[in-house]
Structure formats: C-alpha cells, structure tokens
Amino acid sequence: PFGRARARLEGTDIEIDIALIKRLYELSYRCTLCRRCAQACPMGIDNGLVTREIRKLFSQELGWAPEELHERGTLMHLREGSATGITPELLKENVDFLVEEYSQSTGFEIRVAWEKEDADFFLVPSAGTILVDAQNFAALLLLLNLAGLNFTMSLEAPAYDGVNFGLFYDDIQFARILSRQARVAKRLRAKRMLLVECGHQHKAFLSLGERLLGQDLRIPVQDVIGLLEEIVFGGKIEFEPSNNDFPVTLHDPCNMVRSLGIVEPQRRILKYLCPKFREMSPRGLENFCCGGGGGLVLLGMPHFKAWRAAVSGRMKFKQILEAFSDCPQPETKKYVCAPCLNCRLQIRDILHYFGAKEKSGIYSGGLSELIANAVKGIREPLIKWEDL
Numbered sequence: 001p002f003g004r005a006r007a008r009l010e011g012t013d014i015e016i017d018i019a020l021i022k023r024l025y026e027l028s029y030r031c032t033l034c035r036r037c038a039q040a041c042p043m044g045i046d047n048g049l050v051t052r053e054i055r056k057l058f059s060q061e062l063g064w065a066p067e068e069l070h071e072r073g074t075l076m077h078l079r080e081g082s083a084t085g086i087t088p089e090l091l092k093e094n095v096d097f098l099v100e101e102y103s104q105s106t107g108f109e110i111r112v113a114w115e116k117e118d119a120d121f122f123l124v125p126s127a128g129t130i131l132v133d134a135q136n137f138a139a140l141l142l143l144l145n146l147a148g149l150n151f152t153m154s155l156e157a158p159a160y161d162g163v164n165f166g167l168f169y170d171d172i173q174f175a176r177i178l179s180r181q182a183r184v185a186k187r188l189r190a191k192r193m194l195l196v197e198c199g200h201q202h203k204a205f206l207s208l209g210e211r212l213l214g215q216d217l218r219i220p221v222q223d224v225i226g227l228l229e230e231i232v233f234g235g236k237i238e239f240e241p242s243n244n245d246f247p248v249t250l251h252d253p254c255n256m257v258r259s260l261g262i263v264e265p266q267r268r269i270l271k272y273l274c275p276k277f278r279e280m281s282p283r284g285l286e287n288f289c290c291g292g293g294g295g296l297v298l299l300g301m302p303h304f305k306a307w308r309a310a311v312s313g314r315m316k317f318k319q320i321l322e323a324f325s326d327c328p329q330p331e332t333k334k335y336v337c338a339p340c341l342n343c344r345l346q347i348r349d350i351l352h353y354f355g356a357k358e359k360s361g362i363y364s365g366g367l368s369e370l371i372a373n374a375v376k377g378i379r380e381p382l383i384k385w386e387d388l
Contacts, residue, residue, distance in 0.1 A: 025064055028054045032312060033168070033294030034254040039285070048294075052169075059170040066169075068298045073165035074173040078180075081157030082127040083165060088155035094130050095153070102138040106372075107379030110138075110145050115188065116152035121222065122190030123151050124162035124181065126198045129341050135387055136197060136341070136365065139372035140224070142382070146375065147231045151194060159184035162196065164204045168295035178209055182217040192220045194227065197366045199255030199293070199340035206260055225256070225339060228371060229265040232272065238376040241273050246333050248274040248370065249323040251316070251347065252287035253340035261285075266339060266367055273374045280319040288315045290338070292346025308346065309353035317350050320362060330361040333385055339367040348388075363388040 014020070028051050035048035058064040077083040082091070095112060103110045113119070123144075129137045144151055154160060159181045166174030185193050195201050205221045231237065250270060256262045263284045270277045282288070291313030296304075309317075324334045336351075338344045347364040356362040365388050373382045 024054065025058050028058065029066060029294075029296065029299065030312075031294060032254070032289045032291060032296055034289035035258060036254070036286075036289065039258075051294075055169040056171055060172060066295070066299055068300055069165045069169055069295050070173070073298065074170070074177065077158050077161060077163070077165070077177055082161035083163050084127045084131060084161065086127050086131065086161075088157065088160055091127060091130065091160055092155060094134075098130070098134055098138045099141065102142060102382075105380045106142060106375075106382060107377070108142060108146060108375075110141050112141065113152045115154055115156075118189050118191075119150050119152040120191050121149060121151035121194040122185045122188055122192070123153050123194045123196070124159055124185075124201070125153065125196050126163050126201065126341055127161035128163065129196060129198070133341055133344060133366070135382070135384060136344075136368055139366070139368035139382055140196060142372050142375075143228065143231050143237070143368060146237050147234065148236060149231075152188060152190065154184050154188060156184045156187075162198065162201045164200065165295065165298070167200050167204050167208070174204070174208070175212055178204060178212060179217060182209070182213055182219060185219045186217060190219065192222045194222045195224050197224055197339045197341060197368060199253035199342055202262075203255040203259050223256075223260070223262060225262050225265045225367065228367060229269055232269050232371060239273060239371075239374045240376040241275055241374055243374045243378070243381065244274045244370055245276065246335060247276045247278065247324055247327055248335045248337055249278050249280055249320065250283070251280065251290060251336055251338040251343055251364075252284060253338065253343050254287070254289050254293055256340060257287060258285055266337075269367065269371065270337065273370060278323055280323045288319060290316050290343040290346040291350070292342060297342050297346045297349075305349060306353065309350045313346060313350040313353075316347065317354060317356075320347075320350075320356075321360070324360065324362065328360055330357075330359060332361055334360070334362045335370070335383075336362060336364040337367055337370060338364055341366075 031051040033048040033052055038046040073083050099110045158177055164177045292308055338347055344364050351357055351362055369383050
C-alpha cells in the first residue's frame, strides 16, 4: 500500500497513453495564459508559459490545434487576408461607412488616408473591432483626426487585420503573420506602427516581435494607450468630463498590463475624464483575467461559452459587481472600460450570461469611446448604450 501511495505522489504510476495525451491537450485550452500564477507562486513556476509550450508542441509536432485558432484563424488570415474572412474591399466599405456615419453624428470631419507613404503612423486595425465593435474604432479615428495626426492604413493582406492567433498556440504560424504585417509597414516607410485596443496585438508586436523580427523588418511600435494619453493631455482637443457623468470602472488586460507594464496612462485618462471612476480590487499588475484570454474567447466547443462565463469569468464578474456596489440599480447605467477587444467580448458574454445589463445596468466598452464621448462640442454622444 505504501508503495502504491508513494508512486501516486511521485507520479511514477502514470501510464502515458492516447487518452492521457488527449486529456492534456484539452486541459491546455482551459488556461487563459494570464500568468498571474507566476506572481503568486513562491517557486516562480510560470504555468501560463508552460501551457503555451504544451500547446506549441501539440501544434508543431502533432498537428493538433483548435479549428477556431488554426483553420478558421491563422490559415484563413494567411489565405484570405483576415482571420474574419473579410476581403480588403469589404473592409474599406465598412471603414468608409463608419467615417461618413460618425462625421455626421459627431459634427467633426473624419478622414482616413489609404496606402500613404512616409506617414507618422501606420494604423493596423483589428478587423474584428471594425465588424463587431465599430464604436470603438470610430472613436479612435475621430481622436486621431482631432489631434491632427498623420496616419495611414493599408488594404494589403494580412496587414489590414492586426490580430495574430499564432500567439496562442504556434511559433511558426505566429512568425508567418507577424513578418508579413511588418513588411507592409516597411513598404509604406511609416515612422511607427500604431496598434489598436487589442491586448494580444500589443504582446505580439511589443514583446515577442522585438525578439523574432530581423533587423530588416523591425519598426518602432506605438502602443495605443500611450498615444491616447498624449492626445488627451496634449492640449489640441478640449474636453468636457461631465459628458461621462456615469459610474466607470477599469479592467486591466493581462497582455497589456501584466505582460507589458502599461498600468498608469489609462488611469490618468479616466481620472481626468470620468468623474465617477472607481477601481476594481485587485487592480493593475494584480488584476484578474477576464476569463477569455489565451484564445479561449474564440473557442466554440459544446458548453464552452457557458464555462467561460460561469467558471473562468466568475472572478471578473465578482470584481465588477463589487466595483459598482454603491449603485446596483439598473436605472443607473454603468461602464466597464476594457481597452482590449478580446476582453470586451468576454466581459459582454459574462454580462449576458448573468443578465447584468437588465438586472444591474452594466455595459462594457473601450477606452477610446470614453475619450471621444468627452470631446467638447460633440454633436451627439458617441457612446450608444444600445450598441454595447
């Protein structure tokens, strides 16, 4: 008996068979790769990094990867130009429509220059933001125009969609997309590549990209939150913080905050433009993941969406409720600022799962919307609650 117990404790009784391997594969996609455990572990074990390496081995050695990340993610991105499958022509139509619509509703002229060489910024959007979170992208375009910044966009694949699903599971696929996106920036001779509110895009370009790209493809990269802070406090735009006279709290995206240390700029913005801003607890580097990181928000296995909301996202929902505990009534609209598309999609799934919009009046959006909504003289409020 003692021998069997010792074998179990030491792990020497494990039989490696196909069932065990399949179980390990499934479990590797139950981790959000938030890496918060590495901060808490006294031995410094980084389970997020270990899990990512397990996924990589399954993909690169066995060819095992979720269809949503590989076939309908990376391969579609390389083949069609976007992980959403949207064509360059259709994407331009969508952007042109947003430019026209929001120019009229805000009362400010919005312009986008395509394929412009020698621009100060090469804006690499997330096609998903344009398609399912247009309010956020339109707000960013408005702010870039009001600040008088010289920026351009491209319709060359795959740089009109700045996502990179290879980050979640496969180094080779990650490098294929990243290098092609960088080549477009080099072709346009842009001074800097400008990212959007997308956590994994920031990690791809600002962290791993610096190590992966050769000298011929390296280009300075501007994080969007840092630029938004410059816009807000640069003096070119007047603001009316009273436009944001509703409770606001902030979610910290793991890939921006814990991985890259972008902690305070967004807080300085919100404290200035949102009179009723309040923090979650814990916050900053100690934040809890939204529950949909590491590609989990994209996966569609049976019952997985409910698992994301009820299990992996429950701590985030608890934080949100606690942040708004002083105004729980649904008549008071409340805003969870999540400056990352992946996080916004997950938080919206959580709010929908628990009926938080109807029961508590809680909505989620990005940072750009709050800034644009506070612009002095805006014709109509940019934030449309019914679209959040």
